Amino acid sequence: MPYGQKFPTGQYVHRLTYCFFHLERRSTGRWRVIMTNIEETGIRMLAKAAAEFSRSELTANREEFDRFPFGPFFSTVLQKAFELDFFHITLPDSIGGIGMGTGALCTALDELCRQDASLGAVILTNCFAQEILLNAGSTDMLESIVGKAKKVNSFLLACPLFNNPSEIRHIAKVVEKDGRSFLSGKLAYLVLGGIADAAVVPAAEEGQETYSYYLIDLGQASVTIGDPVLSLGMRCCPAVDTVFHLAEAVPVGKQGDGDNLFRKVATKLYAAAAAISSGIMKGTFNEALSYARERDQGGRKIVEWSEMQRMLADMAVHIKIADMVVSETCRKMDRKEKGWEQHALAATIHIQETAVQVTTDGVQVLGGVGYMQDFGQEKRFRDAKHIQACFGLTPLKKLRLFDLVTGKGK
Structure with a gap:
């Protein structure tokens, strides 16, 4: 798919799947293979579009974008990604999305994050907030937002992605009055809070242990938004x-269903x-390999040294x-195999810790210049450490996994 062309609409994919679903009744094995091939073709097209977008929009200005909030924000990049439907991958086609699964989302994020993980994190944050609304049965709320959005800021939903409210209680206070809900207090580290028009945030009444989620318009005069956090x-x-002022x-x-959601x-x-x-x-490895093939040391390219080859x-x-782990996790999740939840959590913990080690090696391969912003390796190391906090701190996620494995967790 040429760069600049929009990904096929959700309705198009849905119609093809619908046709083959009915033909499958008479010849299950044969038609199931054909339907799968259609889905795989769509994912390959998505991967190619994401790779081209990453190279065209993220590579050249990566160092400049990394200076934010003291440098420019990539507003134009976000708007282009929105127009190319990268924010619509898992959104149901019934409300204007592409309607593809988590596997397709993983494919796009993998490609986009090889140059700069920031865009991938924006997409994941928005997707998390959307899924909260969908799983809560608030599809009408989400449809009212995405249906009229012409600009990415109106489409995006902010949320505290890097925290589990049940573990570290960063939540707002809610006051109920005349059948209406009002939020007060401070909510730390609201991701996309400075660029999104609305947010999905956790809040609880004074003295209440359980919490709930609320959809709030961030443009209200009673909402104070701080400067971007470095x-x-x-x-x-x-x-x-x-800070919310009622x-x-x-x-x-x-x-009270916030933790379950x-x-x-x-x-x-x-x-x-x-x-x-x-x-x-993958971005770290590609950068390291390219440098090793060009850098001379000891009379030869450093890629020819056995220790470098081992690294x-x-x-x-x-x-x-x-x-393999990401692919298997998506497969188990799609089939709802027994224990897929444990598999997903374990896979995330392992891959995120591995990424920190790989990016550390990526810096070392480049030697002293690995610490310079020009090559992107030190940024990838910081990104790898940062994403570990997604959905909560790693040590607490490990304890959660232990509870699941031993049967203590619900």
């Missing part, structure tokens, strides 16, 4: 500290977070394993 990595996926909000789902959606998107780390690893081989092994 983050460790993925700096063009900006976050802000937000700002009106709309409840999402059942009251968070776990359900986070588990579904663990593979997507792992795909971001996988893409970072690059170790990186390649980790990348191949990450590919």
Whole structure:
């Protein structure tokens, strides 16, 4: 698919799938293969579009974008990604999305994050907020937002992606009055809070242990949005500290069901977070290999030295394993195989930790220049560390996995 051409609409994909679903009744085996081939073709087209977009829009200005908030923000890049439907991948086709699954999302994130993981993190943040609304049965709310959005800012939904509210209680306070809900207090590190028109945020009444999610218009005068926080990595996926002064909000789902919604959606998107780390690893390896083929040391290219070959081989092994793990996680999730939730969490923890090691090696391959911004390796290391906090801190995710494995977790 040529760069600049929009990905096929969700309705087109849906019609093809619908036709083959009915033919499958008479010859299950044969027609199921044909339907799968159509889906695989769509994913390959998506991967190619994401790769071309990454090279065209992210590579050249990566260093400049990484200076945000002290440098320019990539608003134009976001708008182009929106127009090319990268934010519509998992959105149901019934409300204007492409209607593809988590596997397709993982494919796109893997390609996009090889140059700069910021865009991938923006897409994942928005997807998480959308899925909260969908799983809460608030499809009408989401449709009212995406249906009229012409600009990416109107389409995006902010949310605190890098925290599990049940583990670290960064939530707003809610006050109920005359059947309406109002939020007050400070909410730290609201991702996309400075660029999105609306947000999906956790909040609870004073003294209440459980929390709920609320949809809030960030343009209200009773909402104070702070300056962008200088983050460790993925700096063009900006976050802000937000203060609510009795700002009106709309409840999402059942009251007190916030933790259940968070776990359900986070588990579904663990593979997507792992795909971001996988893409970072591949970008690191490509940069390291290219440099090793050009750099002379000791009378030969450094790629010809056995120790360098061993280091690059170790990186390649980790990348191949990450590919297999993400693919298997998506397969188990699609088939709802027993224990797929544990598999997804374990895969994410492992791949994210592996990415930190691979990016560390990527810096070392380049020697002293590996610490310079020109080559992108030090940025990839920071991005790999930052994405580990997605859906909560790694040590706490490990404890959650232990509970699941031993039967303590629900």
